[in-house]
Amino acid sequence: MDPSHPYAKELEIACLTVQRATLLTKRVLEAVDKGALDKSDSSPVTIADFAAQALIIGAIHRAFPEDDIVGEEDSKALRLNETLLNRTWELVSSIHLDDEESEALLYSPSTKEEMLELIDLGARGTCNRENRSWVLDPVDGTATFINGQQYAVCLALVVNGVQRIGVLGCPNLNLETGRMHEDSVDKNGYGHQIFAVAGQGAFTRRMGRGALLPATKLDQKAQITEPKDLDFVDCAASTSSDITAHGRLASYIGAPWPQSTDLWAAQLRYIAIAVGGCNVSVKIPRKAAYRSKMWDHAGGMLIAQELGCTVSDLAGNPVDCGLGRTLAGCYGMIVAPASIHGRLVEGVKQII
CATH class of the missing domain: 3.30.540.10 (Fructose-1,6-Bisphosphatase, subunit A, domain 1)
Structure with missing residues (x-):
């Protein structure tokens, strides 16, 4: 730089x-x-x-x-x-x-x-x-x-x-x-x-x-428009995410499932999007009151954004990093190329 x-x-x-x-x-x-x-x-x-x-x-x-x-x-x-x-x-x-x-x-x-x-x-x-x-x-x-x-x-x-x-x-x-x-x-x-x-x-x-x-x-992520080209990274063992709902979302919009890459650490899912062949990550919490910790996402979110992804809550709202030690205003998360991010937001609205 x-x-x-x-x-x-x-x-x-x-x-x-x-x-x-x-x-x-x-x-x-x-x-x-x-x-x-x-x-x-x-x-x-x-x-x-x-x-x-x-x-x-x-x-x-x-x-x-x-x-x-x-x-x-x-x-x-x-x-x-x-x-x-x-x-x-x-x-x-x-x-x-x-x-x-x-x-x-x-x-x-x-x-x-x-x-x-x-x-x-x-x-x-x-x-x-x-x-x-x-x-x-x-x-x-x-x-x-x-x-x-x-x-x-x-x-x-x-x-x-x-x-x-x-x-x-x-x-x-x-x-x-x-x-x-x-x-x-x-x-x-x-x-x-x-x-x-x-x-x-x-x-x-x-x-x-x-x-x-x-x-x-790093090269920018391809701005795909077809759900069939989505490549999910997720964590089947997560205790905070509803991975069954993630599967319903993929099925609803016509995307491949199950996920191609399974990683435990939240920050590494951003790395999978940056350099590991994936292009989408979704988090639908099991509990309505769940909010992610700042340190599990800060930095990784920026990497995804700089590569052409949109990062938002489940409703499509931008993530606010100025609300304390948690992402207090952010219920769930969608990370995907900007070109198809809106399809995922609409899909979430339909399944939950």
Whole structure:
């Protein structure tokens, strides 16, 4: 991206801190594989979540100290469990980018207490229309993460309720297969980073251990008009979505079903649309009161939009990212190429 762009600094810091956090998560998985941590225990996921959140917030808060930060985790569990605290601190203290110039742009806490305070800074974040807010999910896909499947480290910048930057680090993403699958992982490298800047498009780069590698701009999604050309990504195991209703919608409009790609993590469904061969994702909640968490969608939504998709609630209304830690005004979601998005909205009206 043009270094004179008004969000050039934010993008560089975001991409670097996400890359560093993915190295941290990889370190945890190596410990599990070598038997240093028990896969049946929840602690590997907990350590990765807390440690990644501390490192990401540390870098963002140092570079942009006035900005609001919204993170999924708080430090309560660490303050109550000294063993978990020490493991998390050891991990945070040991992760650095190999490139000194890149590492110097970031920040790491110098004490355990500072680490805990950084984690809690994210827990206090609000994300409203009056501020600049960074929204992060340190490990999206905790269940699949511990199994060595697909997961993402996610960071987005929201300014006055509008997404401006989205960066998703996908350490296990394998682009050689053409279609995403939980078990089709990058075994030899560090996966890929998919990112977008509002009005500038979406990009992909390989991740490494040092400076950021060159990025390639992604092609726009084909603007299809026929339901038969829809290619769904979904999650059959989701406890919040009514996948039976998703199937009824596909049948009603004449689209292929069942879904071609099944992914647990919400953010990875945006990645499946960006680089994994899919072009549509729908979420019809099981419960009328359900609202999605900001960190499950911020950034991923921007990537889809920059590739020519429309993202809306089930009624076709734009998603408002300035209503707090949840997408409070958004009941359900439809993500699809702009050319056919309206057909899906009308179909939803007919089946629910």
